[in-house]
Amino acid sequence: MAQTVERVRDAVRRHSARFERAIPLIASENLLSPYAKELLVSDLHSRYAEGLPGERYYEGNEQVDEVETLCLDLAKRLFRCSFADVRPISGTVANFAVLKALAEPGDLVGTCRLADGAHISSASFGAFGVRGVKPVYYAWDPERMTIDVPRTKEILREVRPKLCLFGLSLFLFPLPVQELSSTLEDVGARGWYDAAHVLGLIAGGEFQDPLHEGCVVLSASTHKTLPGPQHGILLGNTEDPELTKRLASAAFPGVTSNHHLHSMAALAVSLAEHLAFGRAYARQVIANAKALGAALHERSFDVLGEKLGFTASHALAVRVTTEGGGEEVARRLAAAGIIANKNLLPGDTSPKRPGGIRLGTPEVTRVGMTEKEMVRVAELMDDLLHRGKRPESVAADAATLKSGFTGLRYCFAAGEAAYRYYDLVGHPPP
Ligand SMILES: Cc1ncc(COP(=O)(O)O)c(C=O)c1O
Secondary structure: OHHHHHHHHHHHHHHHHHHHHOEEOOOOOOOOOHHHHHHHOOHHHHOOOOEEOOEEOOOOOHHHHHHHHHHHHHHHHHHOOOEEEOOOOOHHHHHHHHHHHHOOOOOEEEEOOHHHOOOHHHOOOOHHHHHOOEEEEOOEEOOOOEEOHHHHHHHHHHHOOOEEEEEOOOOOOOOOHHHHHHHHHHHOOEEEEEOOOOHHHHHOOOOOOHHHOOOOEEEEEOOOOOOOOOOEEEEEOOOOHHHHHHHHHHHHHHHOOOOOHHHHHHHHHHHHHHHHHHHHHHHHHHHHHHHHHHHHHHOOOEEOOHHHOOOOOOEEEEEOOOOOOHHHHHHHHHHOOEEOEEEOOOOOOOOOOOOEEEEEOHHHHHOOOOHHHHHHHHHHHHHHHOOOOOHHHHHHHHHHHHHOOOOOOOOOOOOOOOOOOOOEOOEOOO
């Protein structure tokens, strides 16, 4: 068995070495800061703390209480809101908590279609299906890559859902929460925002501010544009004690038991770092995404959202039907050291044949890349997909580009020598 352990460790080392040489463009991924990563392997990983600070079911939780209280205060400060719960252990779990708190089986819940960018939480085979709620789909404007407000108002007035979810996995532009909020009020629906992808942009003040535009609750992952640990969060801006009570009891004991204290502590660090560096980071993430979109467009890629500057977020959608389709293009890019994912795009009819790829700039920005490097990334993609350059040769160019970015930015203790972010903690490759 010792050999098996070595095989696992070796596979992880090879994975890390691969990512160290690559250009990671997965829109939902990011890198943890040194202080946050340190806490992930702390003793908190071994402990339980069910309940809330001061009201635990176990002993030995005094310091955990201190950490969680800080984490909740930081979250409320960062998002200027009155309610936070950091017990959901992922974005999907946070979504389950909202559905448990605010909907009953059989209820109608507004959302976007998967092909328009919604997350699988809204699918019948995802959280919606598990809770037994029925989706009501908003109308979509494919040119502006957002919800079509006039047609959606009509749908909401006719169908009168109980809850309306605003959130996407392919999130290019802000959603019209404010524009729809009076209709939600008229039909008696509550607004719910899934900020898994754009949490760090919202916190940085560079996207939209759903909790101040009409949503009563926000659920999210904490590891995408917010460069924190893999975890989840619930935030609310309501004075209604009944609502916050329902959300809190949906988080625990509804959808979690122990809430992964090590990652909760890492989240506290990431929230504090985002208060210090989040605005600058969010700005550069978006500037990089816009620059990459423009550079790809100049090289004849079909980047969606052209009339609106391609994106107002961290993400881009590129239709690659002429280059071989989403699946083949994502695979060829990975072989050339550029990591992205195939993605359904509006108008795609088969979920098995996505017409596009999704690109994101959270990680490349975190290591310090700026607009200049985005142009180089577009050149590499052009070389591979339009000019017939061999994947090994593009991979070598990608590694050369990446070798200039060995430090992390936008966090404390970001020194280059002190921390190799792709290493196993304490066990650098030989
Ligand atoms: C919009 C949206 N919500 C929820 C999630 C799920 O997040 P997690 O992976 O933290 O469960 C994702 C994941 O990508 C997402 O895109």
